[in-house]
Amino acid sequence: MLQVTGARVRYGDREVLHGVDVEVAAGELLAVLGANGSGKSTLLRAAAGLAGSDGGENDGEVRVDGRERAPLDVALVFQRIHLVPRRTVLDNVCAGALGRLPLRSSLVAALFPRAVREEAMGCLERVGLADRAHDRAGALSGGQQQRVAVARALCQRARVLLADEPVSALDPAAAEQVLGLLAELAHTERLAVLAVLHQPGLAARYADRVVGLREGRVVLDGPAGTDVGSLYPADDRDLEAVS
Incomplete structure (x- = not known):
């Protein structure tokens, strides 16, 4: 349903995304994981057509259901x-x-x-x-x-729902409710849901698939529950254990 091809975002001489490709199927919740500064939110902005609106340069292609993304295709x-x-x-x-x-x-x-x-x-x-x-x-x-x-x-x-760290400001119980709701909507309404998360444990429980970014590149793409510890610094105290 959602195809991001060759997403490359630059701010002056600094390239934040290096030709990233991501696909999300209808009925799928994809969690995008990675340490701070890995390019997660920039990828979401590229998928929404917002990357470049703040002075950056955005190359690449975004398609929804096989055609060029229209504004109302993505929430x-x-x-x-x-x-x-x-x-x-x-x-x-x-x-x-x-x-x-x-x-x-x-x-x-x-x-x-x-x-x-x-x-x-x-x-x-x-x-x-x-x-x-x-x-x-x-x-x-x-x-x-x-x-x-x-x-x-x-x-x-x-037809596509993009969520940028939608639970980072919520208490644990509310975070579980919101991620459970996004997963249910993906499965029952056949939405393609891409959620940027900082909590691998929530991704393991609710996502269908995870993509990991490091320094603006996809370094991991696998089913929920895939070991994602290599994406984070060893001393990242905010990292929720995958269980």
Whole structure:
């Protein structure tokens, strides 16, 4: 479903990605692992078409289902959740549909069509938060807010979901919930999910496959549970043991 071919990202004389190739199938959760500075987030930005928007140069090709990536093909979930805290949970999820709605719908929440609001409620049910639809987004816990961000991505109707360290700011229980949700959505909704993670243990439990980066190159590609210790410095105290 997602094909990244020859991703090469440079900032001046510094090359961050060196011609990286990555594929993610429909129905698959791929975890991208590696030490800080290995190029994980840059790879995700390249897949999203964002690499180069901050002054870098981006070469390579991104295709979704065999054709050139279009903006609505890919939805993003970030470490910083980027909800509008004063708007309701439902309004935040409806925002996923803005790419196919008139501009005025982004200015007045009441202008979201009924069909979109019903679809957004269905997305909230999918992530287990329909009962919080009319609460302000800012009143939710971090884990709940991240699940709202996933529901917003579903409302976008994207076929590829890119998640950049989506659980790094969450407590362990919430992290398990969010990774479990991403895995379930990949398998049941046939989404291609690429998640940048710093927790090999979570990748082993929830991913279907892992790719490891070192200094901007793919050095590992294997099933979940593959030994990834070589990707990290021996004194990396943040490394969660694979179990």
